[in-house]
Amino acid sequence: xxxxxxxxGFGGQGILFIGKLLAYTGMKNNYEVSWLPSYGxxxxxxxxxxxxxxxxxxxxxxxVTEATEVIAMNGPSFVKFEKSxxxxxxxxxxxxxxxxxxxxxDIKYIGVEATKLATEMGMGKLANMxxxxxxxxxxxxxxxxxxxxxxxxLVPAKKPELYDLNKKAIEAGANL
Amino acid sequence: xxxxxxxxxNEAIAEAAIRSGCKLFFGYPITPQTEVSxxxxxxxxxxxxxxxxxxxxxxxxxxxxxxxxxxxxxxxxSSSPGISLKxxxxxxxxxxxxxxxxxxxxxxxxxxxxxxxAQSDYFQATKGGGHGDYNLVVLAPSTxxxxxxxxxxxxxxxxxxxxxxxxMGDGMLGQMMEPVSFPAHDDSVTFDKSWACNTTGMKxxxxxxxxxxxxxxxxxxxxxxxxxxxxxxxxxxxxxxxxFCEDADIVLVAYxxxxxxxxxxxxxxxxxxxxxxLIRPITLWPFPEQExxxxxxxxxxxxxxxxxxxxxxYDVKLAVNGKCPVEFYGRTxxxxxxxxxxxxxxxxxxxxx
Amino acid sequence: MSIVFxxxxxxxDVGFHYCPGCTHGIVHRxxxxxxxxxxxxxxxxxxASVGCSxxxxxxxxxxxxxxxxxxxxxxxxxxxRANPDKVVFTYQGDGDLLAIGTAETxxxxxxxxxxxxxxxxxxxxxxTGGQMAPTSLVGQxxxxxxxxxxxxxxxxxxxxxxxxxxxxxxxxxxxVAVNNVKNIREAKAAIKKAFTYQTEKKGFTFVxxxxxxxxxxxxxxxxxxxxxEENMMPQYPLGVYKDKGxxxxx
Numbered sequence: 178x179x180x181x182x183x184x185x186g187f188g189g190q191g192i193l194f195i196g197k198l199l200a201y202t203g204m205k206n207n208y209e210v211s212w213l214p215s216y217g218x219x220x221x222x223x224x225x226x227x228x229x230x231x232x233x234x235x236x237x238x239x240x241v242t243e244a245t246e247v248i249a250m251n252g253p254s255f256v257k258f259e260k261s262x263x264x265x266x267x268x269x270x271x272x273x274x275x276x277x278x279x280x281x282x283d284i285k286y287i288g289v290e291a292t293k294l295a296t297e298m299g300m301g302k303l304a305n306m307x308x309x310x311x312x313x314x315x316x317x318x319x320x321x322x323x324x325x326x327x328x329x330x331l332v333p334a335k336k337p338e339l340y341d342l343n344k345k346a347i348e349a350g351a352n353l
Numbered sequence: 354x355x356x357x358x359x360x361x362x363n364e365a366i367a368e369a370a371i372r373s374g375c376k377l378f379f380g381y382p383i384t385p386q387t388e389v390s391x392x393x394x395x396x397x398x399x400x401x402x403x404x405x406x407x408x409x410x411x412x413x414x415x416x417x418x419x420x421x422x423x424x425x426x427x428x429x430x431s432s433s434p435g436i437s438l439k440x441x442x443x444x445x446x447x448x449x450x451x452x453x454x455x456x457x458x459x460x461x462x463x464x465x466x467x468x469x470x471a472q473s474d475y476f477q478a479t480k481g482g483g484h485g486d487y488n489l490v491v492l493a494p495s496t497x498x499x500x501x502x503x504x505x506x507x508x509x510x511x512x513x514x515x516x517x518x519x520x521m522g523d524g525m526l527g528q529m530m531e532p533v534s535f536p537a538h539d540d541s542v543t544f545d546k547s548w549a550c551n552t553t554g555m556k557x558x559x560x561x562x563x564x565x566x567x568x569x570x571x572x573x574x575x576x577x578x579x580x581x582x583x584x585x586x587x588x589x590x591x592x593x594x595x596x597f598c599e600d601a602d603i604v605l606v607a608y609x610x611x612x613x614x615x616x617x618x619x620x621x622x623x624x625x626x627x628x629x630x631l632i633r634p635i636t637l638w639p640f641p642e643q644e645x646x647x648x649x650x651x652x653x654x655x656x657x658x659x660x661x662x663x664x665x666x667y668d669v670k671l672a673v674n675g676k677c678p679v680e681f682y683g684r685t686x687x688x689x690x691x692x693x694x695x696x697x698x699x700x701x702x703x704x705x706x
Numbered sequence: 707m708s709i710v711f712x713x714x715x716x717x718x719d720v721g722f723h724y725c726p727g728c729t730h731g732i733v734h735r736x737x738x739x740x741x742x743x744x745x746x747x748x749x750x751x752x753x754a755s756v757g758c759s760x761x762x763x764x765x766x767x768x769x770x771x772x773x774x775x776x777x778x779x780x781x782x783x784x785x786x787r788a789n790p791d792k793v794v795f796t797y798q799g800d801g802d803l804l805a806i807g808t809a810e811t812x813x814x815x816x817x818x819x820x821x822x823x824x825x826x827x828x829x830x831x832x833x834t835g836g837q838m839a840p841t842s843l844v845g846q847x848x849x850x851x852x853x854x855x856x857x858x859x860x861x862x863x864x865x866x867x868x869x870x871x872x873x874x875x876x877x878x879x880x881x882v883a884v885n886n887v888k889n890i891r892e893a894k895a896a897i898k899k900a901f902t903y904q905t906e907k908k909g910f911t912f913v914x915x916x917x918x919x920x921x922x923x924x925x926x927x928x929x930x931x932x933x934x935e936e937n938m939m940p941q942y943p944l945g946v947y948k949d950k951g952x953x954x955x956x
Contacts, residue, residue: 200359201359204359209532212359212530212531213528216468236531236613237613237616238614239525239529377787403787405783407813408810408813411810412780412809415774415780415810416781416783416784418774418780419771419784419786419788421784422781422785423751423784423785423789425788441777442774449772550769551751551769551789552749552751552768552792553767553768554748554749555747559767561771562770562771563763563771565760
């Protein structure tokens with residue numbers, strides 16, 4: 178397997194966290210993984226993004242320039258990273274925040290009303306989990322059970338209730 | 354071997370330092386290495402160690418000087434502009450033969466420059482940086498696991514040869530996460546610290562940690578004595594890794610994270626039928642001259658790939674010693690090259706063969 | 707034969723390099739006497755600074771670390787933090803402590819760094835041959851203020867004791883002089899108090915000693931003492947500026 182993700186959106190949307198979830202799940206399942214965030218004023222000023230690679234082999238460049246999956250949680254990210262999707266790859270986006278204007282016919286586009294649906298379910302802050310649920314389902318990168326197992330290792334010990342909430346959001350996203 | 358954990362390079366270096374017996378860390382915030390300080394501030398109190406935020410990088414390196422003078426394992430960390438400020442202290446530390454470890458997570462320069470990854474401090478790190486005849490041992494990890502392994506190594510080299518050791522990464526290495534494990538640290542090796550200023554207890558003659566020698570003959574002797582130690586380090590500690598060099602026509606030389614990008618390009622070139630290879634220096638000082646010289650006997654050309662306007666390329670040229678052409682490809686200012694642009698350069702070079 | 711006077715044990719058996727009439731020698735002796743009396747020689751690490759006293763690493767019998775110009779308080783911090791139960795002192799001049807090392811001085815004080823700073827103020831850079839110091843007096847002629855220190859271009863002298871006494875971490879800030887027997891005795895008492903406070907972990911202790919530099923002042927040793935009394939003492943009044951150990955000043 179060689180999956181290369183670009184995940185991008187606003188700071189506070191949990192962009193870095195879903196990247197970490199993918200990388201951590203990969204590590205727990207004996208894949209080679211890397212997680213590279215954007216950093217600096219960009220991180221503080223509003224946009225957040227990270228590159229995640231999950232591979233059977235040692236990872237060369239941790240920079241993702243030809244993503245198998247791009248996950249865009251805001252409009253600017255959709256525009257900025259559309260060109261970074263490898264031919265045959267997929268652009269996932271939160272259609273409640275992004276008005277898509279697709280310019281390519283060699284990639285797939287999958288929109289999910291993640292923020293809207295998550296908010297309706299009272300889990301507005303977990304739109305990222307809705308979206309990643311959909312990505313997991315469509316990309317087949319990991320089985321959901323494997324992700325849930327890994328999730329246990331990322332939820333703070335002091336807030337075990339977050340595990341159930343996140344799991345529920347991922348499941349809801351996967352079932353869309 | 355411990356269980357794998359997902360960690361940022363900056364944090365992995367900090368944890369590895371603690372496991373190496375580093376008891377004192379003196380920091381000062383600067384992007385993109387601040388996580389080293391943040392991690393130390395959290396962990397040091399848990400292991401009965403010290404984290405202290407100094408008033409400046411100048412003060413921090415001099416605190417390291419003081420702590421190292423007592424024989425303790427001490428470390429500081431910074432990024433390019435801060436490392437410039439530390440040069441005074443580094444020269445004194447080298448001149449006083451004190452062991453310590455300095456982390457440099459390089460960002461774009463000159464001046465305040467930028468905060469994105471760069472390798473433009475190669476000259477500063479490998480050619481002295483401060484005043485006087487001295488060298489730092491410079492280690493350049495390319496993965497987070499190697500950050501751990503080389504941090505262990507750094508403290509041992511420092512103590513064994515009584516020299517400052519720099520771990521030089523870039524912003525990408527500091528910020529990215531990869532799985533790492535922390536091998537059990539070998540604490541069985543002990544080092545001579547009879548020179549340390551940790552009080553006489555009225556039981557021995559006093560020790561002096563000093564770099565001032567007014568008599569030129571005395572200073573010359575000491576500098577040459579140190580040079581002999583540098584020769585020994587060169588003989589014993591030089592490290593590099595090479596890939597596909599046996600039959601390579603075009604040999605890339607790249608270090609740190611850029612070696613990984615270069616590796617992607619080499620593999621793509623191979624897939625196209627171009628015989629490319631890669632040498633990755635792990636020690637930037639001492640530079641793996643012999644490794645390169647050996648490959649230069651059979652290679653047709655060399656390509657130094659760096660995130661600078663061309664610094665290591667001079668060392669590559671010295672090592673190749675005119676046996677074949679040495680070319681350069683670089684990006685600077687914080688721009689990280691992608692495999693394709695390196696591949697383009699390899700293809701261009703292959704047409705000249 | 708009874709011994710009536712001898713060299714303190716903590717003072718090394720080597721000749722000083724100081725100029726005739728320079729008061730560094732007196733202050734060195736006072737520090738050594740205090741180390742002897744408090745039995746601290748074997749527990750102490752001294753930090754030599756840059757300036758005339760750079761060679762003090764040759765003069766004290768305890769372990770000595772030589773620091774870069776101005777960095778002695780930072781070096782002392784490193785030594786002390788590695789050995790919190792040992793005694794650490796710096797011996798610094800005015801250029802070192804209040805020009806190039808101002809930040810290190812202020813921050814060691816504000817951290818309440820448990821060290822003792824012996825600060826030699828003689829209003830001039832001695833080692834480099836008599837240039838203006840941060841403590842040089844207004845109107846004072848030096849090699850780099852040949853027309854006298856002018857406030858328009860060089861500003862005013864800095865008062866070290868007053869400055870550090872403002873900081874919470876400072877446990878003792880006292881200015882003394884070594885111009886006569888009475889003052890020398892007071893100077894020794896202040897240095898002894900500073901080291902005692904350090905062993906009691908009271909915080910940063912700072913003793914400023916008004917000293918002479920006959921060579922660079924261009925005066926005889928005797929004239930120098932008079933010059934100190936007439937010119938330096940009005941700008942730098944002797945006294946205790948802060949004493950956390952004194953009653954009512956805790």
